[in-house]
Amino acid sequence: MKKEIIVKDNALINASYNLDLVEQRLILLAIVEARESGKGINANDPLEVHAESYINQFNVHRNTAYQSLKDACDDLFVRQFSYQSLSEKGNVINHKSRWVSEVAYVDNEAVVRLIFSPAIVPLITRLEEQFTKYEMQQISNLTSAYAVRLYEILIAWRSTGQTSFILKNDFRKKIGVLDTEYKRMYDFKKYVLDIAIKQVNHHTDITVAVEQHKTGRSITGFSFSFKQKHAENNSLHEHKKRALKLSDAQIKYFSNKLSKLPEMSKYSEGNESYDEFAVRIVVMLKNPVKLKELKPLLKKVGFQ
Template identity: 70%
Template sequence: MRDLVVKDNALINASYNLDLVEQRLILLAIVEARESGKGINANDPLEVHAESYINQFNVARQTAYQALKDACKDLFARQFSYQEINKRGNVENVLSRWVSEIRYIDDEATVKLIFAPAIVPLITRLEVQFTKYELQQISNLSSAYAVRLYELLIAWRSTGQTPVIELTEFRNKIGILDDEYTRMGNFKDRVLNLAIAQINEHTDITVKYEQHKKGRNISGFSFSFKQKKGVTANANRKSSNTLDLFSKMTDAQRHLFANKLSELADMSKYSQGTESYAQFAIRIAEMLQNQEKFEELLPYLKKVGFNAK
C-alpha cells in the first residue's frame, strides 16, 4: 500500500515555519494514522518510530532518533496561522499550535504526539478540497522549502499552474521569516532555485516559474508544472517486479525467511505482546502470503539475504 498524505488546503495554504525534520515528523504521523486505522483526533497519541524515519528518508541510524526527539520538542512550541470564513461571512484569522502533547520513549526509539484540536479537522476534513500525495515524492527532498513548494504546487495539479502569488504571501507560505533572505539574489539562490532543482530531480513533476514586477521590483511569482513522462510506467513496472517476486517465493522460502525476520531488530514494530520468536515467525509467514504485506516487508527480506533478482 502506498503511503498517502492528505492535508486540507486550508492547511496547505497556512503560513508557518517548520524545519525539514519537523515536516517529516508530521507527515509520518499522518501516514501512521492512516495505516493503523487509528485516525487523527485530539486525544490519542500517534507513534513515530525511528525505524520508520530511517527507512522512509534514508538517514543515518545513529542520529535518527535524536533528530525525531529534538523535532518533537521544537514542534511543541511551533505555531501556524490560517483563515476561515465564519457564519456571518467574515474572515477569521486563526493562530494555533501544531501539537498539544508530546512524549518520547528512549528505550523504544519512539516519539508520540497528539495534534492540537484546531489542526485535527484541517487534516481529516476530506469532503472539502484536499491535496494528497505519495510520501515517497518528498522523501529525497533535503530542503524544507522544497517540501513546502511541492505541497503548494500540487494543490493546483488539475490545472498545472498557479495564479500569481504576491511576494510577501509566498515568503510566508514557504516558511521564510521576515529577516531571512531579504535580498532577492539570496532568496532565489538559497530558496527558490534550490527548491525547484530538488523538485525537478526527485519528484514526479517538473516545474518552472515566472517572476512578475511592479515597476523595477519583483512583486510575485507564478508557477507552471507538468507530470514527468514515464512516472506511471515506472510505478507499474515496480509493482510488476514485486508481484513476480511474490509469486516465485516457495513455502519453504517463506518459512525460512520468516524465521530470519523474526530475529531482525528492525521488525520489532510488527511484534505483538509477549509472543515468542517462533510464534512471531509463524505470523510473519502468514503475512508473506499477502501481496501487500510482502511488498511492505521486502526491504527487510533483502536485509536477511532474500535474493531480489
C-alpha cells in the first residue's frame, strides 16, 4: 500500500492553534494531495480534497462526511495559528496567521478547494532536518482532535523518545485547548489528556506515558516518554499482508453478489439499482478498512 506522508515544519508542529478534528483531517488530506499529485503547495493555486478521500481514509459515513466537510470550510476560513521564529539579531518574533486564504465547497461534486495562506506554505513545504514526517495512517483512526495534536507533538521528539518539560499553559495551547475550556485539572485530564493518550497508545505506532510535574500540590507542567511499537507494527503489517486481499476479478464478482445481499441494505443509497450499488461496492472493496468490515458478508456469499 502506498504510504501517504505528512511533512510539517516543527515550528508548525509546536504552534499554538485550535482546529477541530474534521479541520485537522482536511488540512492533512490537502498536504497529502499536494505531495501525491505532484502539484506542490503554493499561495496561489487551490488544492482539491474529495469527500471520497475523506470517507475512505477515515472510515466515516458518506452523509456525515459531506456535511462535516461543508461545515469545516466555514470554520477553517477564520481559524488562526501562532508560532515563533528568530530575527537576524536573535530576537523572538511572534507570528499570527490564518491557515487558508481561500476555501470553497463544491456542492454537486462534494469537493473542497482550498488555498493555504502565504505564511503557512513554507512551514509545510521546506524539506529540512527539523521537519517531522509521519504516515497519514497513524492518525486515521484517532477520533479526538487532541489525540492528533498530541501525536504530532510527540513525534517531533522521536529521536530521543521523550519530551522536555512543558509548562501546563503552554501545553494547553499546543494541544488546542482554549483558555475558557477545562479550567479544572480534573476536567482537563479526563476530557483531554487521558483520552488523547489512550487513543495514541491504541491506534498509532507509539506507546506514550505522561509525567506530571508539581510545585507544592499544584501541577505546573508535563513531560512525556514514548516507545516505538516495532514488534507490534511488524506483526500487524505481516498480518495485513496475509489478510484479505482480492484480485480485480474477485472484487467485480463479489461486488455483484453483495449488492443483492439483504444485509448490505444499510450501505445502499436512495433508489439505486443493483448495478449502481455494485459499482459503489467495488470502491468499498478496494478500501482496506471497508474490506475488513465486509469480511463476514463476503464469507456469506462464498469468499474463502
